[in-house]
Amino acid sequence: MYELEKSDKFNTKLKSCDIESCKGMCCYDGIYLLDGEEKYITAVVKRFKNFFSFLPSDYIVDGNWKNIVTGRKTEIRKYTDVSKEFPKHFNKTLCVFADNEGKCSLQKLAYSLNIHKWTFKPVGCWMHPLKISNGKIIPPPKEQKDDPDYFDKSYPGYSTYTSCGKHHSDGEMYDKVLSEEIEFIQNLPMVPYWPNLDINIDEIIEKNNELLDFININKIGIIPLRQESCPKLDIRDSNKE
Ligand code: SF4
Numbered sequence: 001m002y003e004l005e006k007s008d009k010f011n012t013k014l015k016s017c018d019i020e021s022c023k024g025m026c027c028y029d030g031i032y033l034l035d036g037e038e039k040y041i042t043a044v045v046k047r048f049k050n051f052f053s054f055l056p057s058d059y060i061v062d063g064n065w066k067n068i069v070t071g072r073k074t075e076i077r078k079y080t081d082v083s084k085e086f087p088k089h090f091n092k093t094l095c096v097f098a099d100n101e102g103k104c105s106l107q108k109l110a111y112s113l114n115i116h117k118w119t120f121k122p123v124g125c126w127m128h129p130l131k132i133s134n135g136k137i138i139p140p141p142k143e144q145k146d147d148p149d150y151f152d153k154s155y156p157g158y159s160t161y162t163s164c165g166k167h168h169s170d171g172e173m174y175d176k177v178l179s180e181e182i183e184f185i186q187n188l189p190m191v192p193y194w195p196n197l198d199i200n201i202d203e204i205i206e207k208n209n210e211l212l213d214f215i216n217i218n219k220i221g222i223i224p225l226r227q228e229s230c231p232k233l234d235i236r237d238s239n240k241e
Pocket of ligand 1: 024026027029030031074095096097098103104105106121122125126
């Protein structure tokens with residue numbers, strides 16, 4: 001089980017994600033994928049090709065962040081309609097899976113199918129602003145000087161500059177705000193979970209509750225459909241191949 005890293009530097013108070021105001025700023029550079037996630041997301045996109053018709057043909061590409069992080073990641077596109085709090089050192093770009101309001105289409109698809117909201121979403125995305133390192137869950141630090149993605153003055157950090165990862169003195173302790181994410185990680189039999197099951201996308205959808213019986217699904221399972229942001233679509237029928 002992943003232990004939560006404890007330290008005074010993690011006495012961080014957070015505010016919950018508010019996509020209406022942040023417009024998905026944490027998605028500005030897309031996401032580097034874990035082993036198995038590219039194959040899995042590619043299968044999801046193929047299965048729901050009409051839903052994902054807005055994607056470019058190369059929606060997963062080779063990435064290299066300052067020669068520190070390399071690997072396969074989601075492609076990005078230009079995006080200038082950023083929020084007022086958008087950090088100056090972030091590029092004005094957005095992951096190709098995000099819509100123009102910053103909402104993740106992989107999560108919207110799960111809502112539409114009435115299955116667990118993180119079923120198709122890369123681990124690094126739903127965990128944000130938490131990280132996993134050396135078998136531990138690393139919370140976002142309180143001080144920006146401790147940001148794990150500090151590079152130099154031109155790029156002073158990542159999570160502590162995002163609206164949902166920065167310290168707010170009037171916020172709540174991070175382990176309360178992120179209790180769902182922490183509990184989910186701590187109960188996962190493996191990371192990433194769904195891509196490692198080695199079953200097809202239809203089975204993952206059909207058996208979603210059953211596959212999540214390691215968690216208390218009433219507590220952190222399917223969340224209600226949000227009509228205002230994600231109208232229920234009969235995607236399965238409209239995308240049948
Ligand atoms: S996959 Fe979704 S959550 Fe992750 S960076 Fe792209 S839009 Fe954001």
